[in-house]
Amino acid sequence: MSNLTSHEVIILGGGISGLSTAWFLRQKGISFKLFEKQSETGGVIASEYIEGSVMDFGPNSLxxxxGQIRKIAKDLGISDDLIGISEAFKTRYIVRDGKLQSLSPNISSLISTKVxxxxxxxxxxxxPFIEAGSGEDESIGEFLERxxxxxxxDYLADPIFSGIYAxxxxxxxxKSVLPKLAEFEQDYGSVSWGAIRSKKEKREVKxxxxxxxKGIxxxxxxITEKISDHITYDEVLSLKKSDSGFEVATEEATYHSLNVISCIPAYNLGRILEGFEPELSAELMNIDYAPMLSVQLTFNKAEIDFITEGFGFLVPRKERIRLLGAIWKSSIFPELTNKDQHQFTLMIGGAHDRGILTEPKEQVEQEGIREFxxxxxxxxxxxxxxxxxxxxxxxxFEVGYEQQKAKLDRFEGGNPGLYFGGNYQWGVSVPDCIQGAEGLAEELAAGL
Structure with missing residues (x-):
C-alpha cells in the first residue's frame, strides 16, 4: 500500500493534459500525484536537436x-525562450492538379487563387444566401457541401481538416468539431454572417x-521539472470505487484517493475501467484514433531552390497523393533550423491511410519524400x-460523438470525484488541452 493520502488528487497521464492539470493544481496549492506509464512525460509532444536543427515530431506550433501559454511560460521561467511565428505563416498552399497554389486569409486571395x-x-x-439546415448533427462534409x-x-475543407485532425x-x-459554425447557421442563417458578427467582439489579448x-x-x-517530485512512472492497471473514494492499482502498488483525474487516451481509460463499468469501457475503446507518420527533413540550402514565404502546403484527398501535407519549418520558425539548411515536416497517414501501420516505415517515408x-x-x-x-x-470526433460525451458526463455525475480530461474531451490542440486543464483545476478547487 502506498503512503498516498486520500486527500491527494491522483492524475492519470503525463501528456500535455495531465501535466497542465498538475501545474494548475500546484498553482492552487492542491496536493497531487501524477502517474505516467512511459519513461518520460510529454505524450505526442516530442522535440529533438539534430545536426543544428530543432525537430518537432508532434505539434509544430502553438x-x-x-495569452494563456505566454502566462504559463512566464510562470515557468521560460518566456525568454518563446519564439513568434514569422509573417510567412499567413500564406498557405493547396495542391490542385499536382501543383502548389497559394491562398491567404483574405477575400482578394480567395478571388485570385487557382485552388x-x-x-x-x-x-x-x-x-450567405443558402437556406439553413435543420440543426441536427451531420458530418462536416455534408454540412459544408450544403x-x-x-x-x-474537396479543395479547401478536406485538406484543412486532414491537416488538423487527419x-x-x-x-x-x-457539432463536435465545428460547434460555432453550426451555431452560426442556426442563429444567423449563414456561417459567413455569423463569422462577421463574431469578429466584432474585442479581444483583450492579441x-x-x-x-x-528548444521546440514544443x-x-x-x-512543467515536468517543476512537478518532478509528484510524478510516479508506473502503469495504471485498473480504476474502481472504494470505501475511501477510488482505488487506483498500478504495477507496483495500490492507491486510494477521493479525487481522480484521467488525462489518458480514451482507449487506455477504457481498458482500466473494464472491471468498473464494462459498457462505458467498450464505448471508450471504440473511439477511433487516426495514425500519423511525422517525417522531418533538412536539405542543404546550396542544393535546392526554395521559395521561403509560406506555412507549407496541404493535399486534398481528391489529388490521389499519399502525403497529407508539409510544414515549411525553416520558413515559419527560422530560429529552429541550421543556418545552412532548409527544414520541413511531412505528414503521412490519417483516417484515410491506415496502411502506415502495417507497411515498412522506411517504405512509407520514402514514398512521402518522393511526392514532396x-x-x-x-x-x-x-x-x-x-x-x-x-x-x-x-x-x-465522428457523428454521434455528442452522445458518447453525454455518457461520459453522466458517469462523472454519478461518481463524484472522478473527472475525465484529455484531447478526446477538450480538443486536439495543445491550447485546447491547457484551457480544459485550467477549467478542471478551477472546478476541483471550488469543490474542495
Missing part, C-alpha cells in the same frame, strides 16, 4: 489565442502563434531524415 474554379468561387460566395458547395469542400470529413461530427527555442517539448519539460520533392520541384536528396510513427495520434 496558437495562443488568449477553386470560377464556378467553385461563385458557389462559395453564395453561402453551405459552400462540393468543390470548396480525419475523414464525411465521418467527423459537425492572439499569437508560438514555439520555443520545452514546455512539457519545464516532386511537388516542390526539388532535385536533391535530404541531408537529414528522421521520422516517428504515432499509431494512435488524433481522436476522431
Amino acid at each position: 496558437r495562443d489565442r488568449n 477553386l474554379s470560377a464556378s467553385g468561387k461563385i458557389r462559395l460566395l453564395k453561402e 453551405r459552400i458547395g462540393k468543390e470548396a469542400v 480525419g475523414d470529413i464525411y465521418r467527423m461530427s459537425k 492572439p499569437m502563434v508560438l514555439s520555443f527555442k 517539448q520545452q514546455l512539457t519539460d519545464a 520533392c516532386r511537388l516542390m520541384q526539388f532535385d536533391a536528396r535530404p541531408s537529414v531524415i528522421r521520422s516517428r510513427l504515432w499509431k494512435k495520434a488524433i481522436p476522431q
